[in-house]
Amino acid sequence: MHICIDKAHAMPAYRQLYSQIAAAIASGELGAGAMLPAIRVMAKDLGVARNTVEAAYKQLALEGYAKGQRGIGYIVEDLDFSVLEDEPSLPDERALIEQSESARNREPLGGARGCSFDFCYGDRHPTMLPLSVLRSLADAALSGSASADAVRYIDPFGLYGLRDQIARYLHSTRGIRCVPEQIILQPGTQVALRNIVSIFPAEERIVAMEEPGYDAARYAFMCAQCALRPIPVHEGEKAFLDALLASDAHLAMVTPSNQFPLGFIMSLSARLKLVEWAKESGSYIIEDDYCCEYRYRSSPSPALRSIDPQRTIYLGTMSKILSPAMRISYIVLPAELLARWNAAHSGDYCSLAWLDQEILRSFMASSAWSRYIHTTKSLYQRHHDRLVRCLERELGDRVRIFGADAGLHLLVEDVDGRSQDELMRLALEKDVRVYPTDQYWASSSHPMDSMVLMGFSGIAAESIGEGVRRLARAWG
Amino acid sequence: MHICIDKAHAMPAYRQLYSQIAAAIASGELGAGAMLPAIRVMAKDLGVARNTVEAAYKQLALEGYAKGQRGIGYIVEDLDFSVLEDEPSLPDERALIEQSESARNREPLGGARGCSFDFCYGDRHPTMLPLSVLRSLADAALSGSASADAVRYIDPFGLYGLRDQIARYLHSTRGIRCVPEQIILQPGTQVALRNIVSIFPAEERIVAMEEPGYDAARYAFMCAQCALRPIPVHEGEKAFLDALLASDAHLAMVTPSNQFPLGFIMSLSARLKLVEWAKESGSYIIEDDYCCEYRYRSSPSPALRSIDPQRTIYLGTMSKILSPAMRISYIVLPAELLARWNAAHSGDYCSLAWLDQEILRSFMASSAWSRYIHTTKSLYQRHHDRLVRCLERELGDRVRIFGADAGLHLLVEDVDGRSQDELMRLALEKDVRVYPTDQYWASSSHPMDSMVLMGFSGIAAESIGEGVRRLARAWG
Numbered sequence: 001m002h003i004c005i006d007k008a009h010a011m012p013a014y015r016q017l018y019s020q021i022a023a024a025i026a027s028g029e030l031g032a033g034a035m036l037p038a039i040r041v042m043a044k045d046l047g048v049a050r051n052t053v054e055a056a057y058k059q060l061a062l063e064g065y066a067k068g069q070r071g072i073g074y075i076v077e078d079l080d081f082s083v084l085e086d087e088p089s090l091p092d093e094r095a096l097i098e099q100s101e102s103a104r105n106r107e108p109l110g111g112a113r114g115c116s117f118d119f120c121y122g123d124r125h126p127t128m129l130p131l132s133v134l135r136s137l138a139d140a141a142l143s144g145s146a147s148a149d150a151v152r153y154i155d156p157f158g159l160y161g162l163r164d165q166i167a168r169y170l171h172s173t174r175g176i177r178c179v180p181e182q183i184i185l186q187p188g189t190q191v192a193l194r195n196i197v198s199i200f201p202a203e204e205r206i207v208a209m210e211e212p213g214y215d216a217a218r219y220a221f222m223c224a225q226c227a228l229r230p231i232p233v234h235e236g237e238k239a240f241l242d243a244l245l246a247s248d249a250h251l252a253m254v255t256p257s258n259q260f261p262l263g264f265i266m267s268l269s270a271r272l273k274l275v276e277w278a279k280e281s282g283s284y285i286i287e288d289d290y291c292c293e294y295r296y297r298s299s300p301s302p303a304l305r306s307i308d309p310q311r312t313i314y315l316g317t318m319s320k321i322l323s324p325a326m327r328i329s330y331i332v333l334p335a336e337l338l339a340r341w342n343a344a345h346s347g348d349y350c351s352l353a354w355l356d357q358e359i360l361r362s363f364m365a366s367s368a369w370s371r372y373i374h375t376t377k378s379l380y381q382r383h384h385d386r387l388v389r390c391l392e393r394e395l396g397d398r399v400r401i402f403g404a405d406a407g408l409h410l411l412v413e414d415v416d417g418r419s420q421d422e423l424m425r426l427a428l429e430k431d432v433r434v435y436p437t438d439q440y441w442a443s444s445s446h447p448m449d450s451m452v453l454m455g456f457s458g459i460a461a462e463s464i465g466e467g468v469r470r471l472a473r474a475w476g
Numbered sequence: 477m478h479i480c481i482d483k484a485h486a487m488p489a490y491r492q493l494y495s496q497i498a499a500a501i502a503s504g505e506l507g508a509g510a511m512l513p514a515i516r517v518m519a520k521d522l523g524v525a526r527n528t529v530e531a532a533y534k535q536l537a538l539e540g541y542a543k544g545q546r547g548i549g550y551i552v553e554d555l556d557f558s559v560l561e562d563e564p565s566l567p568d569e570r571a572l573i574e575q576s577e578s579a580r581n582r583e584p585l586g587g588a589r590g591c592s593f594d595f596c597y598g599d600r601h602p603t604m605l606p607l608s609v610l611r612s613l614a615d616a617a618l619s620g621s622a623s624a625d626a627v628r629y630i631d632p633f634g635l636y637g638l639r640d641q642i643a644r645y646l647h648s649t650r651g652i653r654c655v656p657e658q659i660i661l662q663p664g665t666q667v668a669l670r671n672i673v674s675i676f677p678a679e680e681r682i683v684a685m686e687e688p689g690y691d692a693a694r695y696a697f698m699c700a701q702c703a704l705r706p707i708p709v710h711e712g713e714k715a716f717l718d719a720l721l722a723s724d725a726h727l728a729m730v731t732p733s734n735q736f737p738l739g740f741i742m743s744l745s746a747r748l749k750l751v752e753w754a755k756e757s758g759s760y761i762i763e764d765d766y767c768c769e770y771r772y773r774s775s776p777s778p779a780l781r782s783i784d785p786q787r788t789i790y791l792g793t794m795s796k797i798l799s800p801a802m803r804i805s806y807i808v809l810p811a812e813l814l815a816r817w818n819a820a821h822s823g824d825y826c827s828l829a830w831l832d833q834e835i836l837r838s839f840m841a842s843s844a845w846s847r848y849i850h851t852t853k854s855l856y857q858r859h860h861d862r863l864v865r866c867l868e869r870e871l872g873d874r875v876r877i878f879g880a881d882a883g884l885h886l887l888v889e890d891v892d893g894r895s896q897d898e899l900m901r902l903a904l905e906k907d908v909r910v911y912p913t914d915q916y917w918a919s920s921s922h923p924m925d926s927m928v929l930m931g932f933s934g935i936a937a938e939s940i941g942e943g944v945r946r947l948a949r950a951w952g
Contacts, residue, residue: 080748097811135615139614150801272560298531309569326830351667353663355831
């Protein structure tokens with residue numbers, strides 16, 4: 001067995017010796033029962049200290065390559081390496097990995113990179129994040145006394161201080177009365193929905209979903225083995241309520257303050273009927289209030305949760321008001337469901353990192369928060385107004401616009417009835433990206449095929465006009 | 477209807493007007509079909525601008541309290557508020573909330589607050605986090621060009637740059653060869669385990685768990701509807717392997733480099749047999765390498781994943797090397813499983829916040845990282861050595877020590893065979909907290925009832941000596 005130790009090498013000498021002997025044993029060069037050279041001899045031969053050799057032998061013994069026997073020395077163990085002979089065939093691995101990557105690169109909700117006029121929905125424009133504020137808050141979080149929490153397990157419900165701020169925020173902005181003990185922080189709406197469903201027995205996991213509705217919610221429900229009941233929202237409130245009452249649903253997932261994606265606002269009488277349905281059928285309403293902050297021609301209507309605190313599970317998110325990269329959503333549970341939650345999630349840890357929670361807590365507790373909300377609202381107001389104005393001017397009555405006056409996107413329908421694929425293709429030819437709406441429908445055949453989504457939160461204000469002009473040329 | 481507008485009030489006048497009319501409608505004071513006063517009249521009576529009244533009426537119409545009719549005015553809608561009459565009985569709510577809170581306050585894995593000598597396991601001591609480094613990295617993250625990602629949806633697998641750093645780290649420290657495309661970031665080990673299990677068909681969710689083993693893993697498997705097969709680890713490797721081979725398990729969850737909680741290191745021959753079992757039975761091994769960094773008398777043994785990249789699903793975490801409050805764990809998938817993962821998780825978003833990922837990425841890419849690892853290791857080495865020394869000096873042969881020389885905890889067994897509850901109670905009387913081990917056993921009756929856990933990562937070095945002296949008095 002030839003061993004060489006390179007003392008200049010970064011790897012310590014004992015480690016070099018260990019790995020060369022281990023390799024010799026693995027290769028069979030050193031067979032079962034073979035004696036390793038005596039420590040003093042090996043040390044002399046290699047010109048290293050005895051304890052270097054001893055450390056290498058100890059490591060080999062520790063890992064079971066050899067065993068040391070008092071007075072005799074180290075003897076190679078009887079090991080069967082045959083299992084390792086079929087080496088991983090790397091080219092195949094690479095192929096599998098490449099397949100996986102191409103499979104993963106499906107159309108993102110956020111903007112696909114590399115398009116000059118991208119009316120994406122999920123993403124924000126970089127300039128919209130109050131970076132300097134966040135910097136100073138992060139700095140304070142990692143300096144202050146709060147940082148003691150930075151090394152601890154967090155309350156499974158999330159930082160109490162943040163839940164307290166959210167409770168205050170919901171009261172002042174949405175008229176919701178709740179205490180922090182009812183608020184559970186979650187890393188995104190999808191996870192929240194799965195965790196909500198899991199507190200109900202399997203036979204009650206029948207969910208009424210708005211049709212069209214939020215595809216990621218539908219996905220989450222399907223992952224949680226729910227039976228889904230699509231309830232049409234595009235045929236008016238009466239049709240919606242009739243279908244809901246006729247269904248066997250135990251849960252209804254709704255977006256009353258700004259129906260996604262169509263942008264309707266649910267009327268008060270429909271809200272009251274919805275609550276009545278829940279009370280009489282013993283069902284629960286999941287109110288996804290994902291975008292309540294953005295209302296451009298009126299104040300936001302009160303949350304369903306503020307009308308009915310007992311049957312409404314409220315869902316909020318920081319993705320729209322701050323950033324989807326922050327991954328902070330929250331559930332407001334009716335008090336009567338807390339016991340069920342604890343039973344279903346008794347061993348869960350908090351999935352949210354401490355730093356982001358502490359930054360948000362201190363942000364919401366500061367005067368900068370309300371200023372920020374106000375700035376963001378008026379910023380998106382300008383984007384919204386400009387987009388609507390440009391669409392009317394450039395495309396006039398060649399399109400129908402849905403969902404204006406609220407939220408962060410519009411739906412645009414081509415009066416000539418061209419398919420959304422064609423509309424997107426034509427737009428891309430002019431370096432403009434608009435987005436499909438097919439995925440929001442559970443049924444493959446639906447009446448709004450020639451409708452595309454245009455977000456206005458991820459595009460620079462100055463690009464909106466030119467983007468729409470190009471769209472007009474593309475579709476004209 | 478009496479209305480008063482307080483112009484000094486923070487709430488805008490139209491909002492005050494709106495809410496008082498809404499309240500009058502809800503109370504029935506203004507019944508269905510009633511006309512709202514003409515805008516000019518109302519404005520004159522209240523001494524406010526017409527558009528103030530108009531805004532209030534529009535909001536009422538928008539929300540469905542009233543409808544506007546050209547040339548006539550605003551008429552109150554026919555609404556049924558009876559559903560709201562059974563008001564939420566707040567005292568009951570409070571009771572439910574208090575019950576829930578007391579149910580949630582079970583013994584945390586991290587240190588319970590308010591005990592002078594707390595040998596907790598999960599938490600770190602505040603001084604151990606490199607706060608100044610993290611501060612500057614957070615500052616850079618929120619300044620630099622990277623911050624463009626701060627407003628976008630993140631790759632569902634996590635930041636590529638961080639996965640790249642982890643791949644390099646695993647190669648240099650654990651001999652693991654993998655590419656970033658095989659690494660999936662997860663908010664904690666529990667979530668990772670659930671997501672791993674969900675890629676296997678229901679009938680294959682039969683999991684061999686080490687007995688005793690990590691209770692949070694057992695919990696995660698149970699939540700994922702797995703059938704569990706406890707495999708004894710305390711009776712030696714042969715018993716372990718025999719039981720595993722005799723079982724019908726399709727997955728084996730193991731901690732080879734530092735068995736949790738007993739601290740054994742799996743020998744090479746056992747590792748080889750384990751891999752052989754997986755290959756022959758077509759099963760997969762989940763290697764939880766939760767604490768590979770901390771080895772005090774030798775180098776860490778190579779990861780199972782480095783021996784077998786095809787059948788081993790590797791699981792790592794930043795909870796031990798950085799902080800459990802960071803919630804960053806990661807999976808290294810065999811290439812063959814990527815397609816299954818994508819099929820099972822096609823619609824998942826990334827659950828980890830961008831900021832923490834970017835901070836960790838830049839930390840691992842910097843020279844500060846290796847310095848930090850080295851400092852932390854030697855720090856815990858000192859804690860470990862001191863604790864062992866003190867236990868031997870103060871308690872001598874009245875206790876047996878398990879799991880020394882590695883990890884962040886020891887197990888201490890009372891030779892007199894007193895129960896762990898009694899040992900903990902006696903310790904608490906001297907203001908010392910040691911932790912139970914019962915929860916690590918699936919079977920209620922097990923042979924190690926008089927064994928308690930003592931962590932040394934959450935306690936100050938200078939408190940260890942006094943803590944153990946008190947323990948000696950408590951148990952003496």
